[in-house]
Every structure is written in C-alpha cells, then in structure tokens.
Amino acid sequence: MDLNGKVALITGGGQGIGSVIAQRFIADGARVCITGRNQAKLDKMAGTFPPGSVTTCAGDVSKSEDAVRMVEATVSFGGKIDVLVNNAGIDEGGSVVKVDPELWRKMMETNLTGPFLLMKAAIPHMIRNGGGSIINIASIGGLRCLTGMPAYASSKAGLIMLTQQVALDYGPYKVRSNVVCPGGVRTAMTEHSLGRLKGTLNTDLEGVFKVISSNLPLRRFAAPEEITGICSYLASDDSSFMTGSVLLVDGGAAVVDVAGASLASAGVKWGV
Numbered sequence: 001m002d003l004n005g006k007v008a009l010i011t012g013g014g015q016g017i018g019s020v021i022a023q024r025f026i027a028d029g030a031r032v033c034i035t036g037r038n039q040a041k042l043d044k045m046a047g048t049f050p051p052g053s054v055t056t057c058a059g060d061v062s063k064s065e066d067a068v069r070m071v072e073a074t075v076s077f078g079g080k081i082d083v084l085v086n087n088a089g090i091d092e093g094g095s096v097v098k099v100d101p102e103l104w105r106k107m108m109e110t111n112l113t114g115p116f117l118l119m120k121a122a123i124p125h126m127i128r129n130g131g132g133s134i135i136n137i138a139s140i141g142g143l144r145c146l147t148g149m150p151a152y153a154s155s156k157a158g159l160i161m162l163t164q165q166v167a168l169d170y171g172p173y174k175v176r177s178n179v180v181c182p183g184g185v186r187t188a189m190t191e192h193s194l195g196r197l198k199g200t201l202n203t204d205l206e207g208v209f210k211v212i213s214s215n216l217p218l219r220r221f222a223a224p225e226e227i228t229g230i231c232s233y234l235a236s237d238d239s240s241f242m243t244g245s246v247l248l249v250d251g252g253a254a255v256v257d258v259a260g261a262s263l264a265s266a267g268v269k270w271g272v
Contacts, residue, residue, distance in 0.1 A: 001236040004029035007078030012088030014041040016187040017224045024228035026053045033074040061088045061114030071121040080129045083235040084122045086115035087137045091193045093148045104151045111155035131174025135234045136163045140183045140250045167244030176243040178234050183250025184221040217252030
C-alpha cells in the first residue's frame with residue numbers, strides 16, 4: 001500500500017500486533033507515533049525503525065489526559081494525524097460468576113473507553129486536515145461468544161458498534177472508521193491467556209494451540225504480520241469508499257460448523 005506522506009498513531013505499539021503494524025506502515029511510507037504504558041519498551045521498539053520515521057508517547061489509553069497527549073504528540077511529530085489505529089487491549093478470562101468486577105472495569109476501560117477517548121481527541125484534527133482513517137482492532141470475540149470470556153467479548157462487541165457509530169456520524173467529514181476482527185493471533189498476550197489451559201488439557205503450550213486450532217479451516221493461529229496488510233489497506237487511499245466495515249482476519253473461525261467440530265472431536269470424520 002502507498003502510505004507516503006501519511007502520519008499514523010498506533011496504540012499498543014511497543015509489542016505484539018501494534019509493533020508489526022507500525023513496521024508495516026513505515027515500510028509503506030508512513031511516519032508513526034507508537035504508544036504504550038512502558039517507555040523503555042517503546043524506546044527499544046523505536047530503535048528498530050529507520051531514524052525519523054517514529055516517535056513515542058507513553059501513557060494509559062483509558063485516561064483522557066493521556067489520550068489527548070498521544071494525539072498531540074502525533075500532530076507535533078508529523079504536523080497532522082491521518083490514521084488512528086486503536087490496537088491497545090487486554091485479554092483475561094473468567095465467566096460472569098467468576099470474573100472479578102475490578103477486572104471487568106479494567107477490561108472495559110482499556111478495550112472500549114480507550115478507543116473512545118483516542119477517537120474523541122483525534123477526530124477534530126482529522127476534520128481540520130480534510131479527513132482521516134480510524135482502524136479499530138476488535139476480535140472475532142466481538143461477533144461470537146468465547147467460552148469463559150464475557151468481559152473481553154463484550155468490550156470488543158462494544159468496539160464494533162462504536163466503530164460503526166463513528167462511521168455514521170463522521171462520514172460527512174471524510175473521516176472513515178472501520179474495524180478489523182482477528183481470530184487467534186500468536187502473540188505474548190495470547191500465549192499468556194491460553195497458558196491457563198495447559199493443566200486442563202494435560203499438555204504443553206504448543207499442545208494447547210494445536211487443540212484450539214484443530215477445528216479451524218487453516219488449522220493454525222495467525223502470525224502478527226498477517227494482520228498488517230488489511231490495516232495498511234484501510235489506512236491507504238485505496239480503501240477510500242470503505243467505512244463502517246467489519247473485516248474478519250480469522251483463519252475461517254467465523255465459518256466453523258460448531259456441531260460438525262463437536263462430532264469430529266468425537267471421532268466422526270467428514271470429507272476426504
């Protein structure tokens with residue numbers, strides 16, 4: 001994609017999906033501001049990019065003053081903000097009865113309130129600049145239930161609706177808003193989350209990934225880099241007529257036949 005001349009803000013850019021989105025954007029010609037809570041981690045990541053292509057801003061996306069500061073740091077660095085990628089998020093489990101109310105609150109503040117605050121701060125700049133592109137990273141969990149993860153799934157479902165609301169309200173100002181819903185992506189956060197299942201499944205971490213991906217059409221989790229292409233496309237002018245879209249990058253999770261998968265796990269074979 002051609003991102004030459006564009007300036008992007010990427011939250012959660014110090015690691016995982018956010019860092020590889022930043023890498024892709026820079027490779028495609030953009031300049032970026034990466035944010036996260038750990039300045040040392042941001043500095044380390046920034047050191048891997050070409051000089052002059054990146055700046056950093058440490059802060060907490062769930063705090064209004066930090067969200068404003070992140071946007072201002074981006075505008076100060078690049079003179080404008082063309083693209084906002086709301087990628088920062090947390091992933092913890094616990095059914096409704098078991099989940100701690102404080103964890104629920106933290107999940108909503110990071111995964112849903114954070115993007116709201118960043119969009120609230122960035123949209124006026126985008127309007128003054130003649131438009132922009134907002135890319136929110138949600139999850140397949142925002143479209144279908146995830147066993148034992150009501151807080152995460154609810155926060156991502158809310159983010160999908162918020163994305164479409166912004167598309168409706170700010171389309172007349174040439175501000176586009178789309179959401180990317182990854183399926184399983186092999187990141188440190190995912191490994192931490194799924195590591196809880198090792199004892200339950202009586203296997204190691206690789207075994208957990210194998211069991212979970214066994215019913216996916218592609219039979220594997222994604223590498224973080226496999227999420228970056230669609231983000232670069234949404235950031236570019238090639239997607240100029242796309243807004244309010246929900247894009248699945250899920251290895252076929254949305255088309256899985258749950259009943260068929262259950263039968264398969266019981267030994268019933270289909271196809272060749």
